[in-house]
Amino acid sequence: MIAVEKVLARLDGMQDELVGTLxxxxxxxxxxxTYPDQDYDDLVGGETEVARLLAGHYxxxxxxxxxxxxxxxxxxxxxxxxxxxxxxxxxxNGHLDVVPAGDASTWTHDPFAGHVDGTHIWGxxxxxxxxxxxxxxxxxxxxxxxxxxxxxxxxxxxxxGEENLEHHLGTSxxxxxxxxxxxxxxxxxxxxxGSLSVMPATPGVLVMRxxxxxxxxxxxxxxxxxxxxxxxxxxxxxAASAVDGALLVHEALRRLEEEWEVTLTDPLFEPGQFxxxxxxxxxxxxxxxxxxxxxxxxxxxxAIFYPPSAEVSAIQSEITATVARVAQGDPWLRxxxxxxxxxxxxxxxxxxxxxxxxxxxxxxxxxxxAGTAYAGAPDVxxxxxxxxxTWFTAAGIPAVGLGPGSLSxxxxxxxxxxxxxxxxxxxxxxxxxxxxxxxx
Numbered sequence: 397m398i399a400v401e402k403v404l405a406r407l408d409g410m411q412d413e414l415v416g417t418l419x420x421x422x423x424x425x426x427x428x429x430t431y432p433d434q435d436y437d438d439l440v441g442g443e444t445e446v447a448r449l450l451a452g453h454y455x456x457x458x459x460x461x462x463x464x465x466x467x468x469x470x471x472x473x474x475x476x477x478x479x480x481x482x483x484x485x486x487x488x489n490g491h492l493d494v495v496p497a498g499d500a501s502t503w504t505h506d507p508f509a510g511h512v513d514g515t516h517i518w519g520x521x522x523x524x525x526x527x528x529x530x531x532x533x534x535x536x537x538x539x540x541x542x543x544x545x546x547x548x549x550x551x552x553x554x555x556x557g558e559e560n561l562e563h564h565l566g567t568s569x570x571x572x573x574x575x576x577x578x579x580x581x582x583x584x585x586x587x588x589x590g591s592l593s594v595m596p597a598t599p600g601v602l603v604m605r606x607x608x609x610x611x612x613x614x615x616x617x618x619x620x621x622x623x624x625x626x627x628x629x630x631x632x633x634x635a636a637s638a639v640d641g642a643l644l645v646h647e648a649l650r651r652l653e654e655e656w657e658v659t660l661t662d663p664l665f666e667p668g669q670f671x672x673x674x675x676x677x678x679x680x681x682x683x684x685x686x687x688x689x690x691x692x693x694x695x696x697x698x699a700i701f702y703p704p705s706a707e708v709s710a711i712q713s714e715i716t717a718t719v720a721r722v723a724q725g726d727p728w729l730r731x732x733x734x735x736x737x738x739x740x741x742x743x744x745x746x747x748x749x750x751x752x753x754x755x756x757x758x759x760x761x762x763x764x765x766a767g768t769a770y771a772g773a774p775d776v777x778x779x780x781x782x783x784x785x786t787w788f789t790a791a792g793i794p795a796v797g798l799g800p801g802s803l804s805x806x807x808x809x810x811x812x813x814x815x816x817x818x819x820x821x822x823x824x825x826x827x828x829x830x831x832x833x834x835x836x
Contacts, residue, residue: 399542399544399830399835400763400826400827400830400831402542402543402544403535403538403539403542403544403823403826403827403830404538404764404823404826404827405542406538406541406542407534407535407538407819407822407823407826408819410534410537410538410541411815411819413534414530414531414534414818414819414822415512415517415815415818417449417453417530417533417534418510418517418522418526418527418530418818419509419510419512419517420449420510421446421449421450421510421521421526421529421530422508422509422510422517422519422520422521422522422526423508423509423510423519424442424445424446424449424508425439425442425508426442426443426445426446426492426493426494426521427439427442427493427494427495427496427497427520428443428493428494428495428557428559428560428562429442429469429470430557430560430562431495431496431559431560433496434496440467440468440469440470441469442469442492442493443469443470443471443492443493443556443557444463444465444469444470444471446492446526446529446554447463447471447472447473447492447554447556448463448473450473450475450492450529450530450533450552450554451463451473451475453530453533453534453536453537454473454475454533454536454552455475456537456540457475457477457533457536457537457539457540457550457552458477458540459475459476459477459536459550459552460475460476460478461473461474461475461476462474462475464573465556465565465569466564466565466569467556467565470556470557470565471556472492472553472554472555472556472565472566472569472570473492473552473553473554474551474552474553474554474570474573474575475536475551475552476549476550476551476552476575477536477539477540477546477549477550477551477552478549479545479546479547479548479549479550479833479836480545480546480547480836481547482547482548482834483546483547483548483833483834484548484577484578484579484832484833484834485548485549485550485551485576485577485578485579485833486548486549486550486551486577486578486579486580486581486828486829486832486833487551487552487553487575487576487577487579487580487581487788487793487795488532488535488536488550488551488552488553488580488581488583488825488829489553489555489567489580489581489582489583489784489788490525490526490528490529490532490553490554490555490582490583490584490799491525491529491554491555491556491557491558491559491566491784492529492554492555492556493556493557493558493559493560494520494521494524494526494559495520495524495559495807496520497520498809502809503518503809503810504518504810505518505519505810506519507519507520507811508520510522512815515814515815515816516812516813516814516815517812517813517815517818518810518811518812519811519812520811521811522801522805522811522812522813523585523800523801523802523803523805523806523811523812523813524584524585524801524805524806524807524811525583525584525585525799525801525806527583527585527799527800527801527813527818527821528583528584528585528799528800528801528821529554529583530818531583531799531800531818531819531821531822531825532552532581532583532822532825533552534822535822535823535825535826535829536550536552536826536829538822538826539826539829539830544830544835545835545836546829546830546833546834546835546836547833547834547835547836548577548578548832548833548834549577549833550829550833551575551576551577553567553570553575555567555569555570555784558783558784561601561740561742561782563742563784563786563787566784567784567787567788568787571787571788571791571793576791576793577793578753578793578794578832579753579756579757579793579794579795579832580785580788580793580794580795580796581757581795581796581797581798581825581828582783582784582785582788582795582796582797582798582799583797583798583799583800583821583825584779584783584797584799585799585800585801585802585803585805585806585813586779586797586798586799586803587800587801587802587803587817588777588779588780588802588803589775589777590774590775591770591800591802591817592761592765592770592774592798592799592800592817592820592821592824593774593775593776593777593798594754594757594758594761594774594775594776594796594797594798595776595777595778595779595785595796595797595798596664596746596747596748596749596751596754596776596778596785596795596796596797597662597664597665597704597744597745597746597747597778597779597785598704598744598745598746598778598779598781598782598783598785598786598797599665599669599670599701599702599703599704599744599778599779599780599781599782600701600702600703600704600706600708600711600741600742600743600744601699601700601701601702601740601741601742601744601781601782602698602699602700602702602708602711602712602738602740602741602742603697603698603699603700603738603739603740603741604697604698604700604715604736604737604738604739605695605696605697605698605736605737605738605739606642606645606695606696606698606719606734606735606736606737607693607694607695607734607735607737608638608641608642608645608693608694608695608696608729608734609638609641609692609693609732609734610635610636610637610638610639610640610641610690610691610692610693610694610728611633611634611635611636611690611692611728612635612681612682612683612689612690612691612692613634613635613689613690614635614688614689614690615687615688615689615690617634617635617690618635618637618690620634620635621633621634621635621636621637621690625727629727630727633727633728635690636690636692636728636732637690637691638679638691638692638693638694639679639680639691639694641694641726641728641729641734642677642679642694642695642696642734644722644726644729645696645719645722645723645729645734646674646696648718648719648721648722649672649674649698649715649718649719650672652672652714652715652718653671653672656668656670656671656672660702660703660706661703662703662704662705662778664746664749664777664778665703665778666777669701669778669780670701670702670703671699671700671701672698672700672715673698673699673700673701674696674697674698675697675698675699676695676696676697677694677695677696677697678694678695678697679691679693679694679695680693680694681693700715701780701781702744703744704743704744704745704746705744705746706744708741708743712738715736716736719734719736720733722734742782742786743786743790744786745785745786745787745788745789745790745795746778746789747785747789747794747795747796749776751794752794753794753795753796753832754776754794754796756828756831756832757796757798757824757828757832758773758774758776759831760824760827760828760831760832761774761798761824761827761828762774763827763831764820764823764824764826764827765820765823765824768816768820769816770816770817770820779797780803783797785797798821798824798825798828799821800813800814800817800818800820800821801813801814801817
């Protein structure tokens with residue numbers, strides 16, 4: 397199709413400007429201000445600054461552009477390029493926020509400098525996910541600058557809050573304002589295995605906190621505590637270690653995780669992708685965090701990934717039943733049941749592989765990559781983690797992920813993305829827009 401050829405040729409001529417814009421975006425420290433252990437007042441405003449940068453490019457694409465949000469300094473940006481009529485509409489979506497960079501001295505280059513070494517661009521957000529956001533904006537610009545008009549509307553979305561699962565500030569808010577379409581491409585990095593995979597599903601994610609109580613005492617009382625467990629297990633103990641109890645609970649959940657490789661499956665996901673991951677442990681004596689005291693409280697924080705087709709209540713019931721069984725087998729825990737809480741839930745979502753939209757994006761990605769190092773049919777596999785795909789499919793909008801970058805680079809020290817991969821992603825977005833929306 398001549399329209400596609402014109403747009404791709406225009407993108408080739410925009411590479412230097414695209415990379416320069418990406419450097420500008422990475423230089424904005426748009427760290428999610430509600431991320432744990434961050435200074436909110438110091439960071440808030442970064443998302444809005446990136447939104448303003450993108451808004452300029454959306455306007456160059458001919459879009460009617462708005463910035464809005466529910467928290468000061470945390471704006472979303474939306475641009476709508478109106479079609480000529482009679483075509484299907486399409487959303488390009490990505491998030492503006494990034495995770496903290498950590499200790500900058502551990503990076504090869506300043507994480508907020510947008511360093512370019514000739515083949516890659518480095519910095520926090522280079523993969524997750526400013527490369528994809530900028531590539532989407534330039535795909536939209538290339539359509540206009542090559543003289544290609546779409547029949548359907550193209551809706552450009554840069555959203556706040558995704559990195560801390562604040563969809564109510566970002567994607568859900570944008571959809572609630574009526575910025576919907578017949579399909580959506582999310583620019584998350586989809587290089588989990590093969591580069592620029594198409595990802596039509598995301599697992600459900602639960603955050604779980606288990607609090608185990610103990611009874612403190614002098615550390616030397618541990619020998620008495622153990623002797624009492626052997627001789628009089630039902631007597632009131634001289635002390636009880638909350639850490640010991642927490643480890644009993646965790647070991648049972650680790651065994652359940654192993655069972656899930658067989659019992660918890662989904663045709664889109666590889667065996668073993670549904671997990672119960674212990675990611676934060678906090679334990680000790682409340683009176684003094686010191687080895688002279690037997691710990692009387694321990695909390696365990698887990699990230700749990702489960703199939704999008706599963707009922708969250710069933711997942712929660714299986715886990716709480718496992719914790720209850722452990723408690724019944726331990727004299728102290730039986731009388732002092734661990735407390736299980738669910739501070740966060742992100743439902744899963746999926747678009748069928750055979751859905752016309754998924755097939756169209758797969759074909760567009762293959763077409764755009766022809767003659768490059770990324771040539772060939774892309775892998776079609778699920779995201780391994782939570783994404784905003786959930787909120788599109790919940791709204792009845794078929795959605796897939798397609799974005800530059802290796803997932804192993806996301807949230808990592810020395811995060812970086814290959815420039816040629818970014819360019820192929822931009823071409824895939826533009827091709828998908830022409831094929832899905834139709835060219836006038």
